[in-house]
Amino acid sequence: xxxxxxxxxxxxxxxxxxxxxxxxxxxxxxxxxxxxxxxxxxxxxxxxxxxxxxxxxxxxxxxxxxxxxxxxxxxxxxxxxxxxxxxxxxxxxxxxxxxxxxxxxxxxxxxxxxxxxxxxxxxxxxxxxxxxxxxxxxxxxxxxxxxxxxxxxxxxxxxxxxxxxxxxxxxxxxxxxxxxxxxxxxxxxxxxxxxxxxxxxxxxxxxxxxxxxxxxxxxxxxxxxxxxxxxxxxxxxxxxxxxxxxxxxxxxxxxxxxxxxxxxxxxxxxxxxxxxxxxxxxxxxxxxxxxxxxxxxx
Numbered sequence: 001x002x003x004x005x006x007x008x009x010x011x012x013x014x015x016x017x018x019x020x021x022x023x024x025x026x027x028x029x030x031x032x033x034x035x036x037x038x039x040x041x042x043x044x045x046x047x048x049x050x051x052x053x054x055x056x057x058x059x060x061x062x063x064x065x066x067x068x069x070x071x072x073x074x075x076x077x078x079x080x081x082x083x084x085x086x087x088x089x090x091x092x093x094x095x096x097x098x099x100x101x102x103x104x105x106x107x108x109x110x111x112x113x114x115x116x117x118x119x120x121x122x123x124x125x126x127x128x129x130x131x132x133x134x135x136x137x138x139x140x141x142x143x144x145x146x147x148x149x150x151x152x153x154x155x156x157x158x159x160x161x162x163x164x165x166x167x168x169x170x171x172x173x174x175x176x177x178x179x180x181x182x183x184x185x186x187x188x189x190x191x192x193x194x195x196x197x198x199x200x201x202x203x204x205x206x207x208x209x210x211x212x213x214x215x216x217x218x219x220x221x222x223x224x225x226x227x228x229x230x231x232x233x234x235x236x237x238x239x240x241x242x243x244x245x246x247x248x249x250x251x252x253x254x255x256x257x258x259x260x261x262x263x264x265x266x267x268x269x270x271x272x273x274x275x276x277x278x279x280x281x282x283x284x285x286x287x288x289x290x291x292x293x294x295x296x297x298x
Contacts, residue, residue: 027068029088065142072120083210088112089285090247090264091293097249104249106131109278110268126157198222199273209282
């Protein structure tokens with residue numbers, strides 16, 4: 001073997017790293033915490049006797065899930081002390097993620113916000129089963145439940161999510177068209193353009209984390225949200241620019257003030273109109289929107 005040969009444990013971990021990161025991120029909604037989970041997974045993985053391990057991928061997913069569950073429970077306390085609404089950390093993703101409808105939907109800000117309403121175990125079971133198609137037996141080993149209990153949890157979590165997720169499958173083109181109208185409205189400050197693209201019952205969730213100014217509660221209704229943006233734009237002392245991008249596999253806007261990234265604005269679109277706006281301004285959550293993050297469900 002050469003001097004630079006990689007040992008089997010490292011080789012397997014590297015081969016599945018993108019999958020493990022995606023699992024951890026979907027469970028946590030935080031790239032920074034997902035990276036910490038991967039580090040903890042690695043420290044445990046290198047101590048495993050690989051001889052008896054029949055499915056190394058499943059074993060790695062199991063370790064990652066357990067570490068993510070531990071992290072979820074500590075994050076719950078952080079979120080309770082968080083200033084204003086908490087949104088998932090947006091990730092800049094490659095175009096091929098958007099072309100994978102299953103992955104794009106599972107990563108969408110809209111769905112990930114719904115996942116926040118599940119218990120840690122429900123979220124783990126839902127993510128592993130619905131997004132990654134992990135078997136009930138493997139999930140049971142990961143979450144410390146019986147396969148029968150996991151089936152019940154999966155059913156309950158699916159019902160909960162289905163009652164809250166968008167009911168329509170919207171094409172990327174339809175979302176991009178709505179986003180173009182939103183971009184034009186923000187750049188011109190034209191309230192009528194905003195009113196035309198926003199659904200009457202649209203909801204804005206803004207995350208400033210107590211660091212940047214943002215609405216401390218969700219804002220509901222096209223007229224209220226139009227006033228929110230038009231008023232904010234009128235107070236700007238810097239030049240606002242907006243550019244389309246792909247965040248979590250879905251079209252979004254990156255907003256810049258005098259060339260510096262100020263926010264990510266992701267949307268949910270139904271019937272060609274915007275029904276959800278996810279406005280992330282917390283600077284700590286904008287560190288993963290300048291280079292693409294590789295994600296995979298396999």
